[in-house]
Amino acid sequence: MSDPSPRPRIALLPLDDRPVNVRLPGDVAAVAGVTLDVPPAELLPSYRTAGDAAALGEWLLERAADPATVHLVVSVDMLLYGGLIASRTSDDTTRTVLERLDVLREVRRRRPDLPVSAVSLVTRASNSYSAAEEEPAYWTTHGKEIHALGGDAHRLLGETEVLPLADLTPVPADVVSDYSTRRLRNHIANLSALALVEDSTLDFLAITADDTAPFAAGSAEQVWLRHWMRMLPSGRSVLMYPGADEVGAALVARALAAHAGVTASFSVACADADGMTRIPPYENMSLSASASRQIRAAGAVEVDEGGDVTLVLHAPDPDRHDMFRGRPDAVDADAVAGTVALVQARLDAGEHVALADVRYPNGADEALVRALAEADLLGRLEAFGGWNTAGNTLGSVVAVAAAAVVGRAAGTFDARAARIALLTRLLDDFAYQAVVRTDSGAALFPDIYPMTDDAQVAKAEEAIRDELSSLLEAMLPADGVQIAELTLPWRRSFEIGLVLTEESR
Known part of the structure; x- marks a missing residue:
């Protein structure tokens, strides 16, 4: 029936x-x-x-x-x-x-x-000349100047005089017009x-x-x-x-x-109190304010203590290092040790801990993840994230953790799906972005633009899959999970597509 x-x-x-x-x-x-x-x-x-x-x-x-x-x-x-x-x-x-x-x-x-x-x-x-693959073609020539024009115009919001365009930017008027009319359309939307x-x-x-x-x-x-x-x-x-x-x-x-x-509740904790007031790279509000809004966006509430989930934040690097440009010159051992100790203490207290690693844009803090693995803490996390911007990381971590709270309350929680979600982010944000891409990216990718050679794409996909599989087996809490599929969806180094599956038993 x-x-x-x-x-x-x-x-x-x-x-x-x-x-x-x-x-x-x-x-x-x-x-x-x-x-x-x-x-x-x-x-x-x-x-x-x-x-x-x-x-x-x-x-x-x-x-x-x-x-x-x-x-x-x-x-x-x-x-x-x-x-x-x-x-x-x-x-x-x-x-x-x-x-x-x-x-x-x-x-x-x-x-x-x-x-x-x-x-x-x-x-x-984008404050870059290298973003034309995602922007109008003129970004290659004028990208940084267009970004600067927006900042300068913002600073003039309170002024009554409208300056001549040539006083604000060297970008040709037809380019400024094309860019600005598109922004105006989107703003009206x-x-x-x-x-x-x-x-x-x-x-x-x-x-x-x-x-x-x-x-x-x-x-x-x-x-x-x-x-x-x-x-x-x-x-x-x-x-x-x-x-x-x-x-x-x-x-x-x-x-x-x-x-x-069901309304999930989150307590927010950070080993670096000053880190909560920092504005992460590519963003315009403090880490504390951003985390609060991400929690609310997921239909959850923030509480001072005793939440369904403890959201641990690995605070932004005050020097604003970016993993896209390679590993930091030196590991901040105190920052790593502080976050590991905080995660350990909260887990040992019986709390569900979700870790948002917002130390660096575009990849997890390699030293942190290795230290967590050494302490056998990775598999005990409710969720993990460390990719792209702080907002990207916060939202994805909060979403997975909130879904777990809802699932447990409704009696529909899927532990296998939770393990897949955790491992997907560890493989992508740590193993790929912070390790493989940093070590092998220059050899596998001629640049960040989409590759046209199918054989080159296939070679990169195979090499990345092999290296990720080795890391999964050697240090991540695989628990019978393996990589079923790995793709480069936009044929460039910036993102991978992963499909994970459990080994047949």
Whole structure:
């Protein structure tokens, strides 16, 4: 006899097709024993090729029509532009993209009871000449100057005089116009998303800042958005904070909590008190403030002590080192020892400990992970993260840990899925980003741009898989888990795709 009540499902319209935006949210749902639906690959973007916005809107309506769907999680950037890169490069008009918001209004009309959570990004302006693979082509020539223009304009917000463009930047006016009109379109879309909260089309909205700085074009736009968050009565429910690729996972955790009627609680601990006040690289608020918002985004609450989970933070390096540029010149033994001692003490006290390693951008602190492995603590963690920005790490760690709380309360916790989620991040953030990429990246990749040679891609994938398998066996808490698949989804060094499986017994 078939089960009359189908297994609950959450539908996710992801930010793009990369594993952190598709598989990581799936890992979060699996920890709580819930199925996650994502669009078929042929509708999603593929690197610089935008996703099919019209078809993705139809997919969202189809998922909403399924009575087993208990929550929609929507990337506004995917719905409006066809993905993250398309939001920075597409020439779609403001009118065109705003019309695509009607999909969300139609969802509300058809299923007024269906919760809809969404995230919309404040567009980044990379402070680099090497980001043209994800930006308009002129970034190779003018990237740093465009970033500086945004910061200088931000500093002038309180001024009444509008200076001539030539007084602000050497970038040609046609380039500034192309860049700025696209930002203006995206900013109007963010303002429109706030209106969707006010009219109850959306149940929850996160506006997150993708790679920003205290003074930047995106930070200025957040000032204006915050004004409307204050003016609109519902604006107080909107969360705005640094992040991007992790938000899908956080909102899936939020959906899990809402469906189960469970609110996870987090106590935050850090061995370096000063580290809580630091602003991590590529962000514009303190670590403490960012962690608080990530917890709230996942549908959880922060408490002083006695939380369901203790979120341990390995504080940012005060010298702002970046693992993308190689290992730090010297290991901060005191910082490592302090975090290891804190993790050990909290685990020994019987607490569920989730570790967010935000010491360095773009990779875990190798010395920390090796010290935790030596102390036999890795396998006892509830969750781990140490990838890309601090926001990326915080959101993914909180999401997995919150899902575990929900799963245990609902009686659907999947210990195997939790082990897979933990090992995936240890393999990616530590074994690949901090070890293999640092040691072998120069030999395997000619540069960070996508590789065109299939044989070169296959060779790199094989070499990375072999090295990760060795590290998994030698020092990580594998417990019968092995690498079933390893890919380079965008044919570059910056990210890998991992599929893990348990050995047959």
